[in-house]
Amino acid sequence: MPRAWKYGDNVDTDVIIPARYLTTSDETELAEHALEDLDPTFAAEVMKGDVVIAGDNFGCGSSREHAPLALRGAGVSAVVARSFARIFFRNAINTGLTILVCPEAVDAIESGAEIRVDPATGTIEDLTGGRSFRSEPLPDSVRDIVDAGGLVPWVRNRMAVTR
Amino acid sequence: MGQTITEKILARHSGKDDARAGDIVMCKVDLAMANDVTAPPAIKAFSKMGTERVWDRSKVALVASHFVPAKDIASARLMTHMRKFALEQDIEHFFEVGRGGIEHVLLPEEGLVAPGDVIIGADSHSCTYGALGCFSTGVGSTDLAAVLAMGEIWLRVPHSMKIVYDGVPAPWIVGKDMILAVIAQIGDDGASYMAMEHVGEALAHLSMDSRLTLSNMAIEAGAKSGIVTPDAVTTAYVRERQAVMGRPRDFEVPVSDADAEYESEVRLDTSSMEPMVARPSLPSRSVPVSEIGRVRVDQVFIGSCTNAKIEDLRIAAYVLGDEKLAKNIRLMVTPATQRVWQQANAEGLLDRFAAAGASVSTPTCGACLGAHMGVLGPGEVCVSTSNRNYVGRMGDRTAEVYLTNPAVAMATAVAGELVHPEEIRAAPPLRQGALVA
Ligand code: SF4
Numbered sequence: 001m002p003r004a005w006k007y008g009d010n011v012d013t014d015v016i017i018p019a020r021y022l023t024t025s026d027e028t029e030l031a032e033h034a035l036e037d038l039d040p041t042f043a044a045e046v047m048k049g050d051v052v053i054a055g056d057n058f059g060c061g062s063s064r065e066h067a068p069l070a071l072r073g074a075g076v077s078a079v080v081a082r083s084f085a086r087i088f089f090r091n092a093i094n095t096g097l098t099i100l101v102c103p104e105a106v107d108a109i110e111s112g113a114e115i116r117v118d119p120a121t122g123t124i125e126d127l128t129g130g131r132s133f134r135s136e137p138l139p140d141s142v143r144d145i146v147d148a149g150g151l152v153p154w155v156r157n158r159m160a161v162t163r
Numbered sequence: 164m165g166q167t168i169t170e171k172i173l174a175r176h177s178g179k180d181d182a183r184a185g186d187i188v189m190c191k192v193d194l195a196m197a198n199d200v201t202a203p204p205a206i207k208a209f210s211k212m213g214t215e216r217v218w219d220r221s222k223v224a225l226v227a228s229h230f231v232p233a234k235d236i237a238s239a240r241l242m243t244h245m246r247k248f249a250l251e252q253d254i255e256h257f258f259e260v261g262r263g264g265i266e267h268v269l270l271p272e273e274g275l276v277a278p279g280d281v282i283i284g285a286d287s288h289s290c291t292y293g294a295l296g297c298f299s300t301g302v303g304s305t306d307l308a309a310v311l312a313m314g315e316i317w318l319r320v321p322h323s324m325k326i327v328y329d330g331v332p333a334p335w336i337v338g339k340d341m342i343l344a345v346i347a348q349i350g351d352d353g354a355s356y357m358a359m360e361h362v363g364e365a366l367a368h369l370s371m372d373s374r375l376t377l378s379n380m381a382i383e384a385g386a387k388s389g390i391v392t393p394d395a396v397t398t399a400y401v402r403e404r405q406a407v408m409g410r411p412r413d414f415e416v417p418v419s420d421a422d423a424e425y426e427s428e429v430r431l432d433t434s435s436m437e438p439m440v441a442r443p444s445l446p447s448r449s450v451p452v453s454e455i456g457r458v459r460v461d462q463v464f465i466g467s468c469t470n471a472k473i474e475d476l477r478i479a480a481y482v483l484g485d486e487k488l489a490k491n492i493r494l495m496v497t498p499a500t501q502r503v504w505q506q507a508n509a510e511g512l513l514d515r516f517a518a519a520g521a522s523v524s525t526p527t528c529g530a531c532l533g534a535h536m537g538v539l540g541p542g543e544v545c546v547s548t549s550n551r552n553y554v555g556r557m558g559d560r561t562a563e564v565y566l567t568n569p570a571v572a573m574a575t576a577v578a579g580e581l582v583h584p585e586e587i588r589a590a591p592p593l594r595q596g597a598l599v600a
Contacts, residue, residue, distance in 0.1 A: 010351050010445060014553045019532040023230065023237030025204040025304075033174060037555035057352035060385060061551060062532075063287040065204055065303035086356050086384055087287055091303035141187045155309045156213040 001047035001127065002077060005042060005094055005109035007035075009055035011061040013088065018072040027073030034070040048075035051117055053109050055081065059088020068097040078117045080124055080135070083108050093142055094151035100124060100135035106134070165420025165495035167323045168390060169358040171415055172298040175488035176281045184322040184424070193280040193297075195264055195310045198222040198232060199238070201285035201303070202245040208308035217252050218314035224256035224275065225249045226266040228365045229528045233260075234535035264500025267379060267468035271371070273503055276407035277401050278393040279415045283310050288468055290381040294374040295401060296393030296416065298358075302381060321358040321387045322426035323419075324349075328365035330360035330434030334590030335583075337478075338369060338376035339470055339548070339568040343439035344431055346384050347449040355385035357426060362392050362418065365433040368593075371400040379469050380550050383446040392418055403412065438583065441566035444554045452571060458581040459491075460565075462545040463572050464557075466497030467531040468526075470548035470569050473506050479573040480512045482588050487519050489579030494521040495537040497529050521576070533557040539564075546575045 017030055023154040024030065035042040058081035059067060060089035068091050071079065078098035092099045098119040099161065105124045109115060113128035122135040138146065166174070166181070171365055176183035176190045189277035197205050202225055206545035209217075219222055240261075249257035256275065263269050268287050270276050278296030282289065285307035292299035302316070310316050326345055346353070359381045366374070374391045381389025391397070393416045405411050437451035465471060465479050476498060488494055496516045498504040504526055507513050513523050522537075529535030531549040539545055539558030545565070547557065565581060574584040584590075591598050 012551075014532075014551065014556045018555050019200075019229075019534050020538075022200050023235065023241060025207070030339065033592045039555075045371040057385060059353065060351060061287065061382075062555060063285060063289075063301045063303050065201070065305060065378065083352070085352070086387055087301055087303060089358055094303060094305040139187070139319075141319075151305045151309055152208055152211050155312055156211070159213045159312060 001114040002051055003047065004051050004053050004109050004111055004113045004115050005046065007038060007107065010057045010060055011038065011054050013064050013067040015125065016059065016067040022064060022066055024098060025069060027069045030066055030070035031073030034074040037129065041072060046074050046076065049077045050075060051115055052076055052079045053106055054079065055106060056083045058084050060085035063087045065091045065152045068092045068095050072097050073150040078119065080105050080117070093145055096150045102133050102135040105133040164424055165422040167358070167360060168296070168392065168419045169180065169298055169323055169360070169388065170320055172279055172281060173318065173320050180352055182320050183502045184320050186320045188318055188320060189315050190281055190318050191315055191442040192283050192310050193222060194222050194282045195288065195307060196226065196270065196282070196286070197304070197307050198228045198286055199241050200229045201307065202248070203241050203303035205285055205308040206244060206313065206465060208305045209311050212308060212312040214312050217311045220253050221255045222502055223311065224266070224270060225254055226258045226263055226269060227260045228265045229532065230419055230534055231260045232525065234409040245315050260500060264503065265468045265528055268472055268499035269501065271295055271375065272404060272411040272500060273571055274404035277412060279395060279417050283307065283316055287380055287382045290386065290389045291379040291468060292387050293381070293390040294371065296391060296397050296467040297566055298388055298390065301386045305435070319355055323358045323360045323429045324354050325425045325428045326359055326361050327428065327430045328363035329430060329432045332365050332433040333436050334591070335438050335570055336433055336436045338373035339373035340436055340439045341431060341433060342377050343441055343446065343449040343566065345429060346380065346446050347439070348382060348429060351383065351445055352385040354381065357386050359384065359386045360392070361389065362484055367394070370474055371396060372472040375472065376469055376538040380446065383550055384501050385486060406432045411414065438568055438571050440571065442583065443552050443563040443565065443578050446550070446552065446566060448517035449511055452583045455581055458565065459544055460546050460575055461491070461493070461543045462537065462539065462582055463492055463494045463576040464530045464537055464545055464547040464549065465569055465572050466495060466529060467549035468499060469550040471497055471499035471503065473503050475505045475548065475569040475597065476488055476512050477504065478591065479569040480515050481591050481598055482570050482573040482584050483515060483519055483577060484588060486577045488576050491579050492576050494524045494561060494576045495530055496521050497536065498526050500526050530557060546572050546581060550571050
């Protein structure tokens with residue numbers, strides 16, 4: 001069962017994936033160093049489907065798209081935070097990493113808890129704590145991109161129409 | 164109800180008479196930028212978007228800045244990838260190593276930025292260009308790829324935060340101190356998703372170099388953009404750069420209406436300020452330099468898109484005078500662009516830094532992001548003129564970074580510990596924020 005990895009506020013993209021590894025944009029290679037300056041155990045112990053829980057301003061700093069890629073490559077199925085920095089928010093949507101804004105879930109869920117996230121409904125179940133939460137819905141314009149499967153197919157559809 | 168400068172620019176670029184904070188608009192882009200780290204993933208995404216050519220080869224800038232001159236084989240590959248694309252697509256503004264520098268200082272210098280423009284850059288500090296009165300923001304590589312394909316981007320029109328700088332700036336106070344003081348006041352996400360609109364009488368005393376620093380660090384408060392109301396300083400600078408570069412282009416000079424709506428307002432009295440120092444490991448941990456106490460320092464870095472422009476190097480050289488660097492300090496000076504390097508060389512500044520015992524390098528982002536040319540080891544302490552002091556940003560995760568203006572940085576390099584520049588030298592005579600030689 002997927003587990004929660006809980007961190008604090010202002011988890012910046014430099015700690016999500018340090019610049020020294022940006023010579024590749026391969027997800028699997030990046031994943032080996034995901035969060036290494038914040039939590040050296042993460043990359044080795046994270047399991048497919050695990051969820052990152054964080055406070056305010058997750059993904060602040062550098063615009064590197066390598067950050068959502070590193071998390072996805074590590075098997076992270078979703079990030080649940082109190083709030084996201086805007087460039088990370090766009091990058092996650094564009095590359096298909098599930099991100100959910102839900103302050104109540106962040107407050108309640110303990111690190112290591114077993115949790116289940118349903119991206120379609122935005123539901124976050126804390127199986128250890130026995131509670132369930134509903135995240136804030138995405139704006140419609142953003143929903144369109146998610147529904148298209150990310151920004152690349154969204155642009156492809158749009159280009160085909162205007163052609 | 165009137166409109167902010169940001170609302171006006173975004174309305175005009177999305178074919179609307181009126182755009183309001185919160186609206187989602189499809190916005191035409193005047194200039195799209197990527198660098199050697201962000202361009203390769205953007206090129207990969209672009210190749211899957213169903214088009215062969217970029218929408219307008221004259222509106223794309225590709226800049227070699229981060230890992231250049233290539234620091235290893237992998238970074239050489241990144242450059243190969245970007246170079247090949249630039250040549251195949253016949254990109255007009257491709258800046259090779261030795262012919263450019265750090266994008267956020269380079270593009271204004273090249274006369275490629277004008278008031279009223281919309282600029283989208285695959286680099287978070289793309290907010291810098293707002294110093295010239297344009298809307299400019301950073302995005303990731305896939306967003307940039309979409310701009311390369313369509314020439315447009317979807318944006319939510321941001322709410323604006325008005326930041327009023329009162330008074331005549333106190334001695335030593337430059338754009339860096341002002342923006343650090345603002346971030347200390349509002350926090351690292353204090354302007355999240357907003358446009359920071361810089362106004363007030365103090366700005367008339369700020370050179371373009373200092374204004375670029377002010378808008379550079381909007382992202383460190385989480386902002387989408389930072390914009391300085393264009394004035395006589397702006398138009399004189401833009402006209403001069405366009406003329407020098409042979410790129411004349413008409414531009415409008417938008418300003419906010421008197422009754423425009425702001426989400427919030429922050430005021431700063433610049434006349435009573437002291438130079439600011441951001442303690443590790445967040446820019447918001449900024450305090451006046453006199454409150455900093457004793458800090459042992461190993462490395463001083465005068466570089467980055469924030470503070471390695473000609474004015475920054477002049478102030479650093481002024482503080483240095485004929486002194487030598489303290490024995491316990493190593494100083495890296497990395498001019499922001501090739502043109503800044505040449506100018507500093509012509510003025511004899513580089514030679515003075517070298518004679519004092521500094522390592523003077525070719526333009527690159529280098530040490531700013533812990534990439535190369537000054538990476539910090541375990542437990543080391545660095546005073547840096549750059550914009551981020553996050554954990555691990557400049558090297559090992561146990562290294563610590565203090566952010567300052569160039570005068571404090573050079574004073575530290577001479578004194579051997581973090582000090583007020585006044586301890587080394589009397590305050591310089593300034594005119595419009597620039598050193599009177
Ligand atoms: S100098 Fe530093 S902050 Fe500026 S663009 Fe380069 S890496 Fe980014």
